[in-house]
Amino acid sequence: MSIDKKALIEDRVNTGLLGQWYPVAKSVEVKTTKPHGVKLLGQKLVLWRKGDGSINCVEDFCPHRGAPLSYGEIHEGNIGCRYHGVIVNGEGVVVRVPAMPECAMEGRKALKNFHVTEHSDAVFVYIPSLTQPEPPELVMPPELVGDDWTGFLCTSVWETNYRYALDNLADPMHGCYLHSESFTLAYGSKQDLMKLDKTDNGFHVTRVGQVGDNFDWAEFAVFPGNMYCFLDIPYPPAAGPGGNMRIVGFTTPVDETTCKVFFWRLRKVEGIARDSWRFLYRAQLEERHWNVLEQDRVMLEGMPDDARKREMLYQHDLGVSRIRQILTRAAKEQIEAELAVAAE
Ligand code: FES
Numbered sequence: 001m002s003i004d005k006k007a008l009i010e011d012r013v014n015t016g017l018l019g020q021w022y023p024v025a026k027s028v029e030v031k032t033t034k035p036h037g038v039k040l041l042g043q044k045l046v047l048w049r050k051g052d053g054s055i056n057c058v059e060d061f062c063p064h065r066g067a068p069l070s071y072g073e074i075h076e077g078n079i080g081c082r083y084h085g086v087i088v089n090g091e092g093v094v095v096r097v098p099a100m101p102e103c104a105m106e107g108r109k110a111l112k113n114f115h116v117t118e119h120s121d122a123v124f125v126y127i128p129s130l131t132q133p134e135p136p137e138l139v140m141p142p143e144l145v146g147d148d149w150t151g152f153l154c155t156s157v158w159e160t161n162y163r164y165a166l167d168n169l170a171d172p173m174h175g176c177y178l179h180s181e182s183f184t185l186a187y188g189s190k191q192d193l194m195k196l197d198k199t200d201n202g203f204h205v206t207r208v209g210q211v212g213d214n215f216d217w218a219e220f221a222v223f224p225g226n227m228y229c230f231l232d233i234p235y236p237p238a239a240g241p242g243g244n245m246r247i248v249g250f251t252t253p254v255d256e257t258t259c260k261v262f263f264w265r266l267r268k269v270e271g272i273a274r275d276s277w278r279f280l281y282r283a284q285l286e287e288r289h290w291n292v293l294e295q296d297r298v299m300l301e302g303m304p305d306d307a308r309k310r311e312m313l314y315q316h317d318l319g320v321s322r323i324r325q326i327l328t329r330a331a332k333e334q335i336e337a338e339l340a341v342a343a344e
């Protein structure tokens with residue numbers, strides 16, 4: 001039987017690349033007192049926090065009969081199934097079957113477990129690939145590593161494939177149309193050309209005729225174990241000191257028709273200006289930014305899943321084409337490695 005490699009690659013892009021760290025939750029959502037269920041690349045996972053603060057993540061599937069462990073309870077750092085009480089630890093090993101003395105399930109490694117790390121108020125899970133079974137470094141944007149910037153993480157679930165969210169970020173030209181009614185994005189010309197430049201780790205896509213008036217450019221940084229995007233939203237003087245607002249975005253594939261976006265909204269401010277920006281953000285700006293994000297969500301959710309089969313790209317879609325090419329190349333490498341092993 002011949003294998004349709006192209007279809008496998010397309011399918012891998014659509015589901016989400018393996019060998020990646022993906023943010024799945026805000027740190028505050030993962031507690032020591034109750035489990036937290038998530039979906040990532042179509043797989044249901046459960047997370048919970050141990051007493052030492054570290055986080056466990058295993059398949060959300062009870063080894064007994066498949067009940068969701070995320071409906072269960074935490075027992076001394078392990079997770080107990082709500083259905084008949086089976087207890088599993090963070091390595092996915094059954095530690096106790098309370099209903100049945102000396103049950104043969106005890107001590108069995110029954111579930112896959114996943115590496116977890118936390119950064120900047122978000123919980124990241126590593127999904128291994130054949131060639132990268134162990135997680136490479138999670139490379140975070142400099143804005144979230146140093147102390148110069150301060151900001152807020154917002155997350156949202158969008159009922160659309162994650163590729164649309166990435167396409168949207170790689171497409172600065174939509175700012176002055178889709179967001180033309182908004183606080184800071186109403187400015188600038190509605191006609192332009194786009195330019196794409198390679199960077200050390202990815203690419204920078206920008207309007208040619210206008211920079212600094214609107215959402216005019218976006219940059220993608222791509223590493224062996226993760227990717228993210230950043231862009232600036234110009235701020236008028238009314239928004240206080242600190243210059244533009246920088247958005248750093250990660251996009252997580254939940255399943256083929258759902259994604260979760262993680263956006264940090266940041267400003268480079270210190271001292272009193274830092275406090276006043278944080279206050280202003282909470283009091284006034286946050287709601288405005290939500291309105292902008294909702295415009296993106298509604299637009300993307302309204303597009304058919306297979307829109308790309310009939311679309312007609314033009315010069316402005318340089319960034320869209322490049323992000324797709326990056327995903328397709330990575331998926332091709334993964335599928336080829338898997339096929340090579342399967343053929344051995
Ligand atoms: S299904 Fe979980 S204990 Fe039975």
Ligand SMILES: [Fe+2]
Pocket residue numbers: 168174175178179292296
């Ligand atoms: Fe947008």
